[in-house]
Amino acid sequence: MAFLFQKLAFFSLSFLQFALHKILVQGWEPSDPTKGFISLPLNRSYYHIQKPYDLPENQRYCFSDGVHRCWVYSTDKPHTPTSQTKPRTEIAIQGYNYSYGVWQFEGHWYVPQGTSGVCIMQVFGASPPHATTLMLRVVNGSLLYYRGPVLVQDIYDKWFKLNVIHDVDAAKVKVYINGCLIFEADGRGGTSHAFKCGVYAQNDDSYYMESRWKEIKVLRKCD
Numbered sequence: 001m002a003f004l005f006q007k008l009a010f011f012s013l014s015f016l017q018f019a020l021h022k023i024l025v026q027g028w029e030p031s032d033p034t035k036g037f038i039s040l041p042l043n044r045s046y047y048h049i050q051k052p053y054d055l056p057e058n059q060r061y062c063f064s065d066g067v068h069r070c071w072v073y074s075t076d077k078p079h080t081p082t083s084q085t086k087p088r089t090e091i092a093i094q095g096y097n098y099s100y101g102v103w104q105f106e107g108h109w110y111v112p113q114g115t116s117g118v119c120i121m122q123v124f125g126a127s128p129p130h131a132t133t134l135m136l137r138v139v140n141g142s143l144l145y146y147r148g149p150v151l152v153q154d155i156y157d158k159w160f161k162l163n164v165i166h167d168v169d170a171a172k173v174k175v176y177i178n179g180c181l182i183f184e185a186d187g188r189g190g191t192s193h194a195f196k197c198g199v200y201a202q203n204d205d206s207y208y209m210e211s212r213w214k215e216i217k218v219l220r221k222c223d
């Protein structure tokens with residue numbers, strides 16, 4: 001009996017220490033991934049819209065009430081006449097191509113029911129044969145790192161906050177959803193990187209693909 005009591009007391013104490021540690025070190029709220037970063041100016045001069053080359057922009061992209069809406073059909077043309085890639089409508093933030101340092105993308109995203117087999121956000125640039133350092137894809141209602149693992153399930157018709165931190169020097173990428181670190185991966189080389197978001201068809205793409213974005217930011221770690 002005394003032994004049991006001792007054991008119980010020990011467990012309660014450990015739990016208390018654990019809880020105290022969590023409160024003191026991490027706080028109750030999810031941490032703010034942008035702490036220590038500065039937000040950079042971002043307007044149309046820093047990005048352009050990649051869309052099927054034969055269509056006007058307003059047939060696949062619109063910006064209203066602070067929301068960017070990107071959509072594409074699996075039967076659409078690629079973004080240039082010579083490209084062999086699948087169709088896309090992407091916000092390409094090429095005003096901030098980077099090759100070193102620690103960079104961060106922040107944005108809120110929404111994918112409507114039915115959209116599948118599509119990349120919604122990428123860190124462009126890697127060592128061949130790769131073209132990207134990170135792809136976040138939507139497949140059958142889940143958010144995936146490339147073809148897996150699954151990072152978030154049951155994502156349709158909801159807004160999520162996304163933060164992606166790319167530490168080029170350490171060759172690491174971190175993915176935060178709603179302020180919580182949910183995934184970490186190694187970099188994949190490359191000498192020039194840029195953030196992109198929207199819809200870029202991948203394998204098993206649905207006929208219609210759409211993602212919406214708001215409050216997009218590009219940040220850089222302070223020196």
Ligand SMILES: *[C@@H]1O[C@H](CO)[C@@H](O)[C@H](O)[C@H]1NC(C)=O
Pocket residue numbers: 041042043044045
């Ligand atoms: C975009 O922002 C930059 C830097 O703040 C500014 O110099 C430029 O005039 C802006 N361009 C437009 C089209 O608003």
Ligand SMILES: *[C@@H]1O[C@H](CO)[C@@H](O)[C@H](O)[C@H]1NC(C)=O
Pocket residue numbers: 094095096097192194
């Ligand atoms: C950024 O990189 C892209 C893709 O390599 C390129 O098309 C674009 O011109 C670059 N932009 C700047 C400002 O260097």
Ligand SMILES: *[C@@H]1O[C@H](CO)[C@@H](O)[C@H](O)[C@H]1NC(C)=O
Pocket residue numbers: 139140
């Ligand atoms: C997605 O769903 C389709 C149809 O049910 C199925 O054929 C496919 O294997 C699923 N893909 C994944 C990655 O779960």
